[in-house]
Amino acid sequence: MDMKEQALKAHYDWRGKIETAVRSKVSSMEELSLAYTPGVAQACLAIKDNVDLSYELTRRWNTVAVITDSTAVLGLGDIGAEAGMPVMEGKCVLFKSFGDVDAVPICIRSKDPDDIVNAVTLIAGSFGGINLEDIASPKCVDIENRLKAALDIPVFHDDQHGTAIVVLAAMINAMKVVKKDKGNVRVVLSGAGAAGGATARLLYSHGYSDIMVCSSKGIIGKDNYFDNSEYKKLAEFTNKSNMKGSLADALKGADVFVGVSAPGIVTEEMVSSMNKDAVVIAMANPVPEIMPDIAKKGGATVVGTGRSDFSNQINNVLAFPGVFRGAFDVRASDINEDMKIAAAMALANLVTDEELNAEYIIPGPFDERVAKSVAKAVRDAAIKTGVARKEYQE
Numbered sequence: 179m180d181m182k183e184q185a186l187k188a189h190y191d192w193r194g195k196i197e198t199a200v201r202s203k204v205s206s207m208e209e210l211s212l213a214y215t216p217g218v219a220q221a222c223l224a225i226k227d228n229v230d231l232s233y234e235l236t237r238r239w240n241t242v243a244v245i246t247d248s249t250a251v252l253g254l255g256d257i258g259a260e261a262g263m264p265v266m267e268g269k270c271v272l273f274k275s276f277g278d279v280d281a282v283p284i285c286i287r288s289k290d291p292d293d294i295v296n297a298v299t300l301i302a303g304s305f306g307g308i309n310l311e312d313i314a315s316p317k318c319v320d321i322e323n324r325l326k327a328a329l330d331i332p333v334f335h336d337d338q339h340g341t342a343i344v345v346l347a348a349m350i351n352a353m354k355v356v357k358k359d360k361g362n363v364r365v366v367l368s369g370a371g372a373a374g375g376a377t378a379r380l381l382y383s384h385g386y387s388d389i390m391v392c393s394s395k396g397i398i399g400k401d402n403y404f405d406n407s408e409y410k411k412l413a414e415f416t417n418k419s420n421m422k423g424s425l426a427d428a429l430k431g432a433d434v435f436v437g438v439s440a441p442g443i444v445t446e447e448m449v450s451s452m453n454k455d456a457v458v459i460a461m462a463n464p465v466p467e468i469m470p471d472i473a474k475k476g477g478a479t480v481v482g483t484g485r486s487d488f489s490n491q492i493n494n495v496l497a498f499p500g501v502f503r504g505a506f507d508v509r510a511s512d513i514n515e516d517m518k519i520a521a522a523m524a525l526a527n528l529v530t531d532e533e534l535n536a537e538y539i540i541p542g543p544f545d546e547r548v549a550k551s552v553a554k555a556v557r558d559a560a561i562k563t564g565v566a567r568k569e570y571q572e
Contacts, residue, residue, distance in 0.1 A: 195267040196274075196283075201237075233306065233509060241280040242307040242502055244269045245298055247289050249314035250337075253463065259285035262312060269311055269336075277499025277549045279506065281309070291317045295324045302329050306506050309498065310335040315371035316408045332505045332513045338376035340494035341461070343501070343518050344540070345377050345436055346384055347525035348459055348492050351539035352480045354531075356455040358433060364388045364453075366432045368425055368467060369439030370398055370409055377436060380522070382415050383515050389416045390432075392425045394440075426451070433457065441465035449476025458482070461492060480536045489537040496525055496543060500552025508557050508566035517559040524555035 179187065189195075202213040211217050221235045233239040248262030249255075266283030273281035282305070286297055298308060308331065310322055318335055325333040334340075353360055365386050367378055370393040378391050391398045391412050399417040403409035421428065425443065429435060430451045435444065437460040444467045449456060458473040460466035461484040470481045470488050482490035501521050505513055528541045528551055541548055560566040 189264060195264075196270050196281075229303075232303070237280060238304060238306050239509065240278075240506055241282065241305050242273060242309050242506075243298070243301065243305045244273070244281050244283045244309050244311055245286065245294070245313075246284075246311045247286050247294055247313050249289055249312070250318075251312045256289075256314070259287045266311060269309070272495050273309075273499055273502065275499075276495060276543070277503040277553070279499060279502050289314075291321050291324075294321055295328070298325055299328050302331060305331065306509070307332040307334065307502055309502070310337075312337065315375075316406075318372045319375070319408060326512065330511050332502070332510055334498070334501065334513050335372065335376075336494055336498045338372045339380075339513070339518055340497045340501075341373040341438060342377040342380035343497040343522045344492045344494055344525065345459060345461075346380050346519070346522035347496070348482050348490065348540045349381065349386070349434065349436075349457070350523065350526035351529055351534055352434075352457040352459075352482075354534060355480050355536050355539060356433075356457060358455070360385045361387060363433035364390070364431065365434040365436060366425070366428045367391045368435070368437045368443065369393075370406075370412060371438070373438040375408060375412055377438065378412060378416060380515070380518055384519055384522075388418070390421065390428045391416050392428055396424050397421055397428050435459065435467075437461055437467035439467060441467065444468035444473075446472050446476040449473050449478050452477070455479040459492060480539060482539065490539050491542065492540060493543055496541065496548055497521055497552065500524075500549035501556050503549055504553035504556025505560060507553060507570050508560050509568040510556075510560040510565045511567060512565045513556075514559075514563055514565060516563045517556045517565075520555040520559035521552045524551045527551070 204210045204213050225231045225235060244266045246262050246266055248257055248259050251257050251262045251265055262285050270281035270283055273279040286294055322333055322335045367374055370391050378389055382389060395404050398409045398412050399420045400413045402422055403413045426448050429448045431453055433453045434457045439462055441462050456478045457480045458478040459482045460468050463484045466483045473481045482492045484492055528547055557570050
């Protein structure tokens with residue numbers, strides 16, 4: 179069987195990738211009375227008087243809702259709520275396996291942002307955080323912003339911010355390899371959707387001041403934001419020379435290419451037009467914007483992709499489990515820019531100067547240090563920025 183056949187058979191065998199685990203025993207009348215009626219009433223009354231006790235007396239403190247409307251599932255597009263469930267279950271597996279965070283998949287049968295915001299707001303009291311997943315752009319940005327304003331628990335769209343964190347981590351170490359300074363490089367980013375926009379913003383927050391973002395229509399600028407409100411916001415801090423043209427035009431003389439867009443859109447000649455010791459991070463999946471061997475033939479020194487069969491896999495699983503672990507550990511009310519940058523720096527710092535080379539700029543997903551290091555950095559940043567609501571306890 180090929181991988182597709184194996185995967186389908188495995189899903190038939192599993193009949194779901196997650197299940198409920200019971201923490202309280204009910205093997206006697208006494209245990210039943212403590213876990214359920216009449217004893218459970220005491221916990222209910224305590225929470226009624228102080229809602230914050232819901233974090234102490236229930237599993238809320240460690241549980242994230244994985245929310246989708248299934249309008250942008252992996253590379254499959256708008257496939258419907260039920261069809262998105264295997265991906266959301268998979269996300270829950272990653273949360274638990276890598277961050278010891280309990281996660282519940284919730285697939286909403288509506289594409290209306292108002293419905294989604296209302297549904298999540300109404301169930302938020304059952305969770306310690308919200309992870310938005312596979313919601314089409316640009317409405318995903320609006321949904322996240324509205325939920326962040328409405329809720330007092332972390333709201334995190336992984337397609338945006340998980341991507342941004344791992345790209346920044348890779349960039350920090352790639353700059354060391356090519357011996358360039360973040361303030362003196364030109365970054366060209368292909369893909370102006372949710373992931374591209376968030377990545378551009380996080381890079382800019384970290385000090386990359388010369389950024390160009392390209393959509394399928396060309397370079398975004400003050401005079402060419404293509405009647406798109408999100409592109410207009412990007413134009414406020416990118417493409418300061420207001421350059422016009424195509425992706426090929428943008429790459430001439432650039433130092434870094436970051437792709438979160440479409441397969442095969444970058445050629446060897448386009449990489450050759452970049453500056454010496456170029457960095458290429460091509461994350462379209464399963465086929466990147468340019469294959470690593472072609473990028474290297476074009477002169478790229480450091481190449482990363484989203485794939486596990488090449489070196490420098492830049493994968494969101496390096497970020498989101500540890501980010502939520504750290505946020506939950508201090509009951510953070512938000513996941514802010516400082517926490518995201520701290521997560522990226524923690525990831526980058528796991529690669530020592532002795533280990534660092536063009537083929538190893540970011541740790542792998544099975545490096546057991548990853549989630550713990552990211553969580554600690556996120557905890558510390560939450561405390562420093564005032565969004566932590568409890569002390570961390572081992």
